[in-house]
Amino acid sequence: MSAPPVQAVIFDLDGTLVQTRIASWEVFEKINRRFALGVDEPERYFDLFRGNIYDSIAKLCRDDVHAAQVREEFLRLLRREYTPPLVPGVADVVRRLASTSTLAVMSSNAMEVLRRVLTTNDLAFCFAHVFGGDVTPDKRTAIRTFLADPGSGFGRRCAADYDEAGLRPLPDPAATVLVTDTAGDVRDGLEVGIRVVGVAWGMHSVEELTEAGAEFVALWPQEITAHLLGGAAADPATGACAVTPVSGDGRHGDHRHSRGDEDDGGRARAAEVRRGRRRSAAARPAPAQEPAPARHGDPATAPPGLDPVRAPTPGPVAHRPDGRAARAAGVADAELLDAVRRVARR
Numbered sequence: 001m002s003a004p005p006v007q008a009v010i011f012d013l014d015g016t017l018v019q020t021r022i023a024s025w026e027v028f029e030k031i032n033r034r035f036a037l038g039v040d041e042p043e044r045y046f047d048l049f050r051g052n053i054y055d056s057i058a059k060l061c062r063d064d065v066h067a068a069q070v071r072e073e074f075l076r077l078l079r080r081e082y083t084p085p086l087v088p089g090v091a092d093v094v095r096r097l098a099s100t101s102t103l104a105v106m107s108s109n110a111m112e113v114l115r116r117v118l119t120t121n122d123l124a125f126c127f128a129h130v131f132g133g134d135v136t137p138d139k140r141t142a143i144r145t146f147l148a149d150p151g152s153g154f155g156r157r158c159a160a161d162y163d164e165a166g167l168r169p170l171p172d173p174a175a176t177v178l179v180t181d182t183a184g185d186v187r188d189g190l191e192v193g194i195r196v197v198g199v200a201w202g203m204h205s206v207e208e209l210t211e212a213g214a215e216f217v218a219l220w221p222q223e224i225t226a227h228l229l230g231g232a233a234a235d236p237a238t239g240a241c242a243v244t245p246v247s248g249d250g251r252h253g254d255h256r257h258s259r260g261d262e263d264d265g266g267r268a269r270a271a272e273v274r275r276g277r278r279r280s281a282a283a284r285p286a287p288a289q290e291p292a293p294a295r296h297g298d299p300a301t302a303p304p305g306l307d308p309v310r311a312p313t314p315g316p317v318a319h320r321p322d323g324r325a326a327r328a329a330g331v332a333d334a335e336l337l338d339a340v341r342r343v344a345r346r
Helices: 021-035 042-050 053-058 064-081 090-098 111-120 139-148 183-192 206-212 221-234 264-283 323-345
Strands: 008-012 102-106 129-131 176-180 195-199 216-218
Touching (some): 008 139, 021 042, 042 053, 053 064, 064 111, 090 102, 102 139, 139 176, 176 183, 206 216
Parallel strands (some): 008 176, 102 129, 195 216
């Protein structure tokens, strides 16, 4: 029996949407040294994600008080220092799925980090619900909360407003999919009764995710769409999700724009501008094509009475730009060079 069409997709953040192995270890390594936790290698840190990360860290601590101190300091450093880049290609996957499904994010990370990452990469309004580790530390609780909330059927289509038309049923667990990079998340999802898809670019290997029970492990982000949507994966994103986002200088994961320095009013104004651009792009007719320039010797463009073959051609002097034309050409060349440099930096 085939699975029902996907209604909802819950994404893990770290290692699934963003590249986390280096960025996360650099933060935790400071915690490890300060609290003498004995996790001296990155691979040992990655092993902590085989279960709930905070439960795993607590087992390294002397007592509950020590564990609470470690957790609080870890979250504080994540809020201040954690700025991971987006996984290449994953933004398009999110936008395509947001066109037809309700999306959520579930993470052990702090809510402030989720906001910073998603707004920096213009993905915040693709997600209808967000569960951070400082609010809901247990991911099983987060999944159950999502499934039980009558509002979870209403999604966001890459715009600030939620679905408003019609009735939306609660997501069916059989039509709800968790996408994650850790074996611990796989087991949590299966325990709650939803489907789980793994990704190979995060904390744990294809073999570990498969052994934990993932129904499929994507090697590339685009495989997520293909696996979940089948033949419909070829359909383009629709509405606001189809419009190319603009954030900062347009670079996903640009650390210069991920510190949250812009005030909330500025973010709101920028979001309103983006929404206006999306609406305009959807309503704007295609521009009329300019007629092709006349070609020397073309019978259709030769002046009356002139033999097109013998139509006069401009001499060498006609090709010499005057001072204003030369300056205009120089400006155009400079603008082109600047555009090429911006593309190269992406």
